[in-house]
Amino acid sequence: MRVVIAPDKFKGSLTSAEAAAAMAEGVLAVYPEATVTVVPVADGGEGTLDAALGAGAEPRTARVTGPLGRDTTAVWALSGDTALIETARASGLVLLDPSPETALAAGSYGSGQLIAHALDAGAKTIILGIGGSAMTDGGSGALCALGLKILDRDGNPVPPGGAGLLNAASVDASGLDPRLAGVDLRIAADVRNPLLGYEGTAAVFSGQKGAGAAEQQLLEEALDNWARLLKEATGVDVDVPGAGAAGGFPSGFLAFTGASLHPGFELLSAFTGLDESLTRCDLVLTGEGSLDNQSRYGKAPLEVAARARDAGIPVVAVAGQITLTPDQLQEYGIVAAVSLLDVVQRPQDAMSQAAKYVAWATRQVLEGA
Structure with a gap:
């Protein structure tokens, strides 16, 4: 048998x-x-990395920036030229005590650092499991780790976190890692929430990350500004179904890379x-x-x-x-x-x-x- x-x-x-x-x-x-x-299987959320490792992928470890700027150690996986990253390992809710302040300040910079490590290792395909996130920053922090500059009206970098996007006036992609153009970036996004609006990421999910009503409204305005800047810079409308997953993490990558959204189980079953x-x-x-x-x-x-x-x-x-x-x-x-x-x-x-x-x-x- x-x-x-x-x-x-x-x-x-x-x-x-x-x-x-x-x-x-x-x-x-x-x-x-x-x-x-x-x-072992998973659906793209918590446990995705464990399933990949249980199926024989090689564990890799990196020192990265956590959601509030403190260093943390994060594990990711590599199998051949395919990497699997669980963003919660670098930018997860488990790495902080949720509060209104953390809901505004938490960022995804460390997740971008993990993507850079995967690129350094020669990955041609990167699968991102994005459940359990602490941030509502539209993926801006991760893109900054990969070379994007987000500037205010005076030309200074905006602070990390979702709230910082409220003062963003321009983006400079000239320093974005060119290797992103040659990698197949697949994002596990099982929720169909858009970036903005009453079904958007701030309205539906930021409360789980510590945001009260005032913080939810501020984050909504910040992400609206982010979406406007992305469309001006790339011509891509990122307020689409699935872009609201993980604090809007997919939105920045949909604009600046060839990233695609997939059901999490579909991605992991192919990986394993x-x-x-x-x-x-x-x-x-x-x-x-x-x-x-x-x-x-x-x-x-x-x-x-x-x-x-x-x-x-x-x-x-x-x-x-x-x-x-x-x-x-x-x-x-x-x-x-x-x-x-x-x-x-x-x-x-x-x-x-x-x-x-x-x-x-x-x-x-x-x-x-």
């Missing part, structure tokens, strides 16, 4: 690679002669070779911390299941908890499913001993399938 194991993370307890290893233990307990292929693995298997296992209604909107496990279903391969799901109905699971080709809450005596054990219970649950569901 040939088995592909392709779970997402179990948030707060297991990375996707750790979850896959635990599932593999359960599979081999039932089918000791099975050939097991592990392909999931589709190729599915052509050579008899059974697929997937799962995540919670299989719920949100999972039906592009989350990785049900995307894995759907691809396997379309290839005629049965799917078994293992999750921390499952709130989807059996009929809903069957829509995705899931023939059997188990929740850790079905096998633990105390719910807290599902978190504290997740690997043990994932292996145990996997064994139980396969024996009963």
